[in-house]
Amino acid sequence: MERTYIKELKNKAGQEVSISGWVDIRRDHGKLIFIDMRDVSGKIQCVTSAKNESAYAATNELRPEWVVTIKGKVSERPEKMVNKDEENGSVELQIEEVAILGRAKELPFELKTEINIDTYLDNLPLTLRMERGRVIFKIQAHIIKAFRNFLTQEGFVEIQAPKIIGEDAEGGANSFAIEYFKHTAHLAQSPQFYKQIMVGVFEKVFATGNVYRAEKHSTTRHLNEYTSLDFEMGFIKDHTDVMAVENKMLRYIVEELEKNCEKEIAHLEANLPSVPKNIPSVKLREAQEILKKEYEIDCENAPDLEPEHERKLCEYSKEKLDSEFIFVTHFPMSKRPMYTYEDEEDIGYAKGFDLLFRGLEITTGSQRVHDYDILVEAIKKKGLDPEKFAFYLQAFKYGMPPHGGIGLGLERLTAKLLGLENVKEATLFPRDLNRIDTLLSTDKLEQK
Amino acid sequence: MERTYIKELKNKAGQEVSISGWVDIRRDHGKLIFIDMRDVSGKIQCVTSAKNESAYAATNELRPEWVVTIKGKVSERPEKMVNKDEENGSVELQIEEVAILGRAKELPFELKTEINIDTYLDNLPLTLRMERGRVIFKIQAHIIKAFRNFLTQEGFVEIQAPKIIGEDAEGGANSFAIEYFKHTAHLAQSPQFYKQIMVGVFEKVFATGNVYRAEKHSTTRHLNEYTSLDFEMGFIKDHTDVMAVENKMLRYIVEELEKNCEKEIAHLEANLPSVPKNIPSVKLREAQEILKKEYEIDCENAPDLEPEHERKLCEYSKEKLDSEFIFVTHFPMSKRPMYTYEDEEDIGYAKGFDLLFRGLEITTGSQRVHDYDILVEAIKKKGLDPEKFAFYLQAFKYGMPPHGGIGLGLERLTAKLLGLENVKEATLFPRDLNRIDTLLSTDKLEQK
Structure with a gap:
């Protein structure tokens, strides 16, 4: 039957x-x-x-x-x-x-029981079977599908970026080393180089895939391996064109979830945000003024926002600007990677942005340097050797249009959309300072 | 304007x-x-x-x-x-x-010039701009999209599998080691463990992503990093259910390319295959008899097919069976990974298969062991320690249905569909024994 x-x-x-x-x-x-x-x-x-x-x-x-x-x-x-x-x-x-x-052996705990996050993560092959896990990752599948569908509709071409690389676009401090035959290679922190190169081929490209950060954090918002949703587009006016595409994309994703995941969202008692047609945008210095004026937080001249600042700024945006999303632009060039475009009308500051959502940075993006000579200078200025970036630099040597793009963390976006407190709950099999499945805690793994 | x-x-x-x-x-x-x-x-x-x-x-x-x-x-x-x-x-x-x-500097060669593969690969940021490269990777974007769309329509759920792992499903010899804080971890050769675990959650899942093989090959068909298209499905009768889904999927992919990539395919002068409703299937031993009878190749009792055998078998299939695809089933258990299901009616041989297409293996698949005790024994039989697989084994400890799945190499499929001689031509930025972009040849990379 x-x-x-x-x-x-x-x-x-x-x-x-x-x-x-x-x-x-x-x-x-x-x-x-x-x-x-x-x-x-x-x-x-x-x-x-x-x-x-x-x-x-x-x-x-x-x-x-x-x-x-x-x-x-x-x-x-x-x-x-x-x-x-x-x-x-x-x-x-x-x-x-x-x-x-x-058949199954006796369960270590009843599946209805409230368990702490470590027990949950240690037993994922079992605990993911609970309604909550199934619902979260079903929604996540819809998020990544909506990301790809939106960009495909907008004329972007999907690319497969390699993760084994030599020098990293984001600077080497946070990259994992790998033994590559008799060489040392690294795991990519982003598909940055390759998506920029591919703007020279397809003008507009996107990629979805794993990226790696060797950060020694163990927090509710850090992962050492995560899924990055990236796009990159050519022939832009400036970074605001990139922000506009991300804005439209987020509206599309939320609409798709409303259409396809009603039951799942109800199960989690999640409130999907309304994404404004124009997400508000402030320069970092304006954000710092707001923090001072509204919350008596003094962080003027700081080159970046602390987690607490991001939370307060989102609180402000929600209350005063009626938006759970807020762009922060114009970080100091010194804090941004070498490929970032400097604002000619605001020297020292980048035509770049972070997107904050419900208290957390979910995106970093910018216009990129597209002139070969300026890029070589920018690499040197960061104390790096342009020779090591010769392959990447070819794209610029042979003609590139003004372009820019973003990277968006799938797990952070999922967690914040669904109101999950820990990004690890939005990651199928999270890797962190203390966790590769259960291997780092069982001492079975060979110590270096 | x-x-x-x-x-x-x-x-x-x-x-x-x-x-x-x-x-x-x-x-x-x-x-x-x-x-x-x-x-x-x-x-x-x-x-x-x-x-x-x-x-x-x-x-x-x-x-x-x-x-x-x-x-x-x-x-x-x-x-x-x-x-x-x-x-x-x-x-x-x-x-x-x-x-x-x-602006652009003077080009190192004219873009119309015929160049050898090494020059082509050394200059990808420039050479990918030629019509040929643009067309190949546009088609590849359609292949991966069709793969995902077909499986989504069939009720499969997309999952994001981690690539940083402890022990590998396929055995450790061919895996890259990575320094993970104070531990040694590895890069996954497949999402095998995770897609099987997720059958316990969603019954039918798929994944697309990078996988890694530390094989010291430098041939026209090997890559050290490639894009694997994987699916895994529960509640199957046996491996033939899996083969039937792959068969239907390949028909869908070719139809989508015919619909969406007519111009690109014409540009490459490629002939898309007709995928039969029922791809022919032979046991390895039958394949070996065919090779002996038709081509005087004596490989009886060999546990696997050599590249030359795969080519001849495809030649035979095309001529005699009117199919450019052919499944080869029932490889000896000794040559298959520990998770492979043994055929109860053909002891010593696996309910598994390779799919050959135009002379090349593009897929390996099988029914998997779903019984905990049998799996523990199978791990021991391969000389491995079940303790090291404790996380994976949880899925089986707590009840799994009969299931199976496949891994399909995106680059090999692309190359064979389009008649490209070298799989590296179907790989955006190929990594091999001698190549990470141009880094391994420039001696700039630190030697171990």
């Missing part, structure tokens, strides 16, 4: 069906055994009574997380047993046959 | 327009200067005569690969000057104003 997905059962009362999935919960009422079955589409209560000897014996053996195929008849529940809060609350499945596909 | 994309000019005769792009070719005829301009959408011949002093002077300065905005008037070419082979062959642009956006 062909498999029926569980969510379809509410319309199958009276029919014989075969379902497959996991035993979610087992309740033994003596002469009756109830099994809640779970598949990717939903849940259903199944029941057997001692009168049906073979079905009862087979059901009796089942335990949580066993994988089974159950054949049986869908029946309407008696009026007083109807559960209106559940999708299949009006029906149940009368078990006739049970076939075991996979 | 707003920018007009060049491909639209054929319908704009008589109009004033502004175009932006690269100087493709410059031809100086004394009193007339011709400039072929190129943007992402196409090419157009622009012209100025000495009579228009300022336009002539500005145009006279231009050289190949300079990036410019040109304002001018589109005019019909005289009948005898019409070039029917070009999209804009019936019009040209009378240059009125030139604005320089980016």
Whole structure:
């Protein structure tokens, strides 16, 4: 008999069906055994009574997380047993046959239990099966799909950027070293060089992929490996063209989630933001004035914003500017990477921006230097050797248009859209200072 | 004036327009200067005569690969000057104003020149601008999009798999080591563990991303970093369910390319294959008999196929079975990774397969072991320590359905679909034994 997905059962009362999935919960009422079955589409209560000897014996053996195929008849529940809060609350499945596909050992904890983040992460192969995890990563799949669809519609071409690189675009301090045959190579902190090079080929490109930061942080917002959503576009007027595309893209992503993930968002009790047509934008120096005036925080002349400043600025933006997003532009050139374009009308400051959302920086972007000689000078100014960037520099040697782009952290965006406190909750298998799955904590890994 | 994309000019005769792009070719005829301009959408011949002093002077300065905005008037070419082979062959642009956006140094070679593969790869930021490279990677973007769209339609959920891992699913010999704070970690050779774990969550998942093989090969078919297209699906009967999905997916990809990339495919003079409804399938031992009988190649009892065998088998499949694709199943268990499912009816052989296409293996797939105890034994049998796989093993400890999946190399698929001789031509920025861009050849990289 062909498999029926569980969510379809509410319309199958009276029919014989075969379902497959996991035993979610087992309740033994003596002469009756109830099994809640779970598949990717939903849940259903199944029941057997001692009168049906073979079905009862087979059901009796089942335990949580066993994988089974159950054949049986869908029946309407008696009026007083109807559960209106559940999708299949009006029906149940009368078990006739049970076939075991996979057994499970006893669980280390009940899947309904509240557990701390470390236990959650140590047991992801099990804990991701809970509704919460499934919902988060289903939404994340929609976010990345919407990112790609939007940019494809706008004429951007997807590229596959390498992650094994020589010198890093962002400076070497935070890059992981790898042994590459007899050489030392590095893991890319971004697809920066390659997406810029590809502007010379396709004018507008995007990439989605893993990037690496060897930062010794273990916070609720840092990851050592994450998924970066990048785009880069040529023939821009300045960085504001890039900001406008990101703004439009965020509106599109939120619309797509509203359309496709209504149930998932309701389950998380998340509030999707409204993305304004024009996200407000302030220069760093203006932001610092706001912080001083509104919150008595004195950070004038600081080259960057502290996490607390980002939170306050978002609070301000939400209350006074009616936007949960705010662009901060014109950071000092000294704090930005060598490829950043200096504002000719505000010397010392970059035509670049961070995007803050609900208290957190989710994007860094800018116009980039496109003139070869200026770029060579900028590399030297950072104390780097242009010879080491000879491959990248070819793009500029042979003609590049004004261009710019952004990198957006998929996990940070997911976490903030869904109101998750820790970015690790929005990362399938997070890597941090103390974690590669459970390997760094088990001492099984060879120490250097 | 707003920018007009060049491909639209054929319908704009008589109009004033502004175009932006690269100087493709410059031809100086004394009193007339011709400039072929190129943007992402196409090419157009622009012209100025000495009579228009300022336009002539500005145009006279231009050289190949300079990036410019040109304002001018589109005019019909005289009948005898019409070039029917070009999209804009019936019009040209009378240059009125030139604005320089980016200059270029003198090119190391003319972009039309035939160059060898090393020169091509050493100069990718320039050489990718040639029609051939642009066309190949535009098609590649369509392939990966079609892969994702097909699987999404079939109910698969996209996942983001980490690449920094502890122990590797495929065995450690070919994995790159990385310094991870005070530990040694590795770069994943596949998303194998994570996609299997996620079958326990979503039943059907896919992933696209970079994977790493530290193989000391430098051939036309090996890469040390490539893009792997992976899917994994639960509740299968056996490996043939997986093969059927791959078969259907390949049909979809080829259909999408026929629909969306007609011009690009014509440019490459590529012949897309017809993908049969049922790709033929032979056991390895049957394949070896065919090789003996048809080609007098004696490889009976060999545990795998040599490249020459793969080519001959494809030749046979094309001629005798009317298919450019052929599945080879039932390799010996000793040659397959520990997670491979053994055929109960053909002990010693795997419920797994390779897919050969136009002489090359492009996919490896199989049903996987889903029983915890069997998997622990299989790990031990490979001489590995199950303790090191404790995280992965959780999925099986807590109930997994029968499942299987594949990994498909994007670059190999691209190369074979398009008739490219070297897989590096289908890789944006290939990494091999001797190449990370130009860094391994310049001795600038620190030697270990």
